[in-house]
Amino acid sequence: MTEATAPVAHDSAQVPSVSTTTPRKTAKTLAEKVWRDHVVTQGEGDGDAAQPDLLYIDLHLIHEVTSPQAFEGLRLAGRPLRRPDLTIATEDHNTPTLAIDKPIADLTSRTQIQTLRNNCAEFGVRLHSLGDAEQGIVHVVGPQLGLTQPGMTVVCGDSHTSTHGAVGALAFGIGTSEVEHVMATQTLPLKPFKTMAINVEGTLRPGVTSKDIILAIIAKIGTGGGQGYVLEYRGSAIRALSMDARMTVCNMSIEAGARAGMIAPDEITFEYLKGRAHAPVGADWDAAVEYWKSLTTEDDAEFDAEVFLDANTLDPFVTWGTNPGQGVSLSDNVPNPEDFADENAKAAAERALTYMDLVAGTPMKDIRVDTVFLGSCTNSRIEDLRAAADIIRGREKDPNIRMLVVPGSARVRLEAEAEGLDQVFKDFGAEWRFAGCSMCLGMNPDQLEPGERCASTSNRNFEGRQGKGGRTHLVSPVVAAATAIRGTLSSPSDLAPVPANTVA
């Protein structure tokens, strides 16, 4: 068992508070370099008394939920949207994943989508609407188009904007007032973050994925452990990850309380970007790569905090509670609240077990689920779909399981269909849906019933997140697939071998 797989009673007092003074150092981390390259005006003063720096924003991503009040604010103040050419919008949170050619049945959802369309037309913002080949979850669309690149500052009115840090961008979620601020000024007043290195060394065993890395990290440092920090994921296990897998890691930085998570760009990043629609070409490409290569943390740079995780001994990870830090190894048992030293953690565990209807000491693998959700900005990219399809191909679904497969974008869906993955899912008995946020937050009809238990590849297991009274266990795509086969939380290693004549 790794250190991270023990039930962690997180002591919040151990984490330094945000407001301490950080002396400006000469040797810089990746995050500090990107920050430095975007300072429009530097705030005066130091520490708590410091005024914020004014930071330039290279890319502003917009969706229907957190933008209407911001557009309205511009309109009321008579302000233009400063840089439509650095802004892009898509429809994702509310959109249905069935019958997308019909008007949206829910009137409030339809109004919100229509409001986005009207606003984008009025302010000249590029929009990918439902039905468009580039529509999809905003954090899948940006990288896919090659719009998120190393060294950029990227913001969106969505906390999972941290996803884009996987390419070496400084990317973070903002509130609606800040959305309006970026629309009006293309900048944000921000105080410098502190930096935290997350070192993950070693080699993942078969069936263990980047989702397990990030769930283990959150269990280790807690949902507030990253507060005030930009995380930089480093080490051999991170370097070995594909871009899709890196996005899964960075995506959930916010679940550890961090605004952003980053991974220094390398050949895997460049390979991913090359040829994408908005990637530079020709001499621009060479110049860009030269700059991108400079975006590494210098050897003698100091992080404000460091965390270590051993990839060699990591198991598939799963949550048992109602926040993403309440996780254990899939081979462990539901923890006993009495084992938590901290009183607040104990109370939180008790409450979580009641909500989740779980008994301490139950093996996680004995927990029967009703629904499997494969989707969300955490795990809905083509590699996630491939990994799940590889597990289920040639195997049978537990008859009591309902499985939803929701590609992250229309483009991912098309790509999957070109590879025949849709047929694999359909043959298995899963529902093959259209792209969007879907059951991750249940703003559209894709919701859990009260008491329904779900193995979900998404990012939040909060009370009622996936539907009122719904119970969520966060898992990786391969654990989701194995669970759909066995009907209980399962790892791919629990499965019987596939008959030899099928493709594994």
Place this chain on the structure above:
Amino acid sequence: MEKFSTHTGIGVPLRQSNVDTDQIIPAVYLKRITRTGFEDALFSSWRKDPEFLLNQEPYKSGSVLVAGADFGTGSSREHAVWALKDYGFKAVLSSRFADIFRGNSGKQGLVAAEVAQDDIELIWKVLENAPGTEITVDLVSKMVTAGTVVAPFQIDDYTRWRLLEGLDDIGLTLRDEPAITAFEATRPSIKPTTLPAKF
């Protein structure tokens, strides 16, 4: 934004850590396109329980929320702040706030006062022993007072100044408009633009 210097109102002891923004306002309420009228949405799942604090007098008319650590985690939805404000809350006390929530609060004139956990525990006891006790949140002196408990709180100076003055962030930034224009002139041409669209 309204100026804030001091506020006195009934304290509500929410003995729970990790109150995420999905609990403060469930996603179903985010479909609205207005910035006000979210009071019914605040803690809507919990308010279905008659035992929940906000369903009981005198807490029902509370205006200072005293919560456990890591308040406002999760989704970036500013609706969480709007819902708290629309309900009537003027300040939230916690030993630690999620970054985005704290930022959103500062933009909307809700005071997110960081109070040491030991003091939070003391204030909880005061409020539970004498329900209806009023708390004073003094932004000038950065002190909270609840009965006999007087405790300091943290809030960054810049946010405090903006709250005290009631200043609009965008207006402040636009004073630096020439600097933004100058910065834009130096941006490398290899950086991507969304327009014209490429596929």
